[in-house]
Amino acid sequence: MIGERLSELREDKGLSQQQLADELAISVHTISSYERNKSNPDDEMKIKISKFFNVSLDYLLGVTKNQAPASQAKSRIIILENLPDVAIKELDNFLIYLRKKYNV
Numbered sequence: 001m002i003g004e005r006l007s008e009l010r011e012d013k014g015l016s017q018q019q020l021a022d023e024l025a026i027s028v029h030t031i032s033s034y035e036r037n038k039s040n041p042d043d044e045m046k047i048k049i050s051k052f053f054n055v056s057l058d059y060l061l062g063v064t065k066n067q068a069p070a071s072q073a074k075s076r077i078i079i080l081e082n083l084p085d086v087a088i089k090e091l092d093n094f095l096i097y098l099r100k101k102y103n104v
Contacts, residue, residue, distance in 0.1 A: 001061060001062030002037070002040060002041070002046070002061055002062065003034055003037035004035075004037075005059065005061075005062060006035050006060070009049075009053045009055065009060075013053070017032055017035070024045070024048055024052065046061070055068075056068060
């Protein structure tokens, strides 16, 4: 799964494999190998990749569909906690709508 996610993130950012390899200080062959799931980055490289793309490790590893790092998720929770009750109710209704729309 990491290969697909890495390829998707790289392409979404408009980077070639060579450009990403340069950013991560590794060879283009290594990037290609990761993207084809022929090899897996070590833990240190996984962290470096997740920081570069500003995504969570869970997303990179395919555990979740949510790209947001934990720090962003915590910020969202703080914002939600400070909303007035009427806004929370509106948000709940909107989430119900989205779940139905996307069959989640």
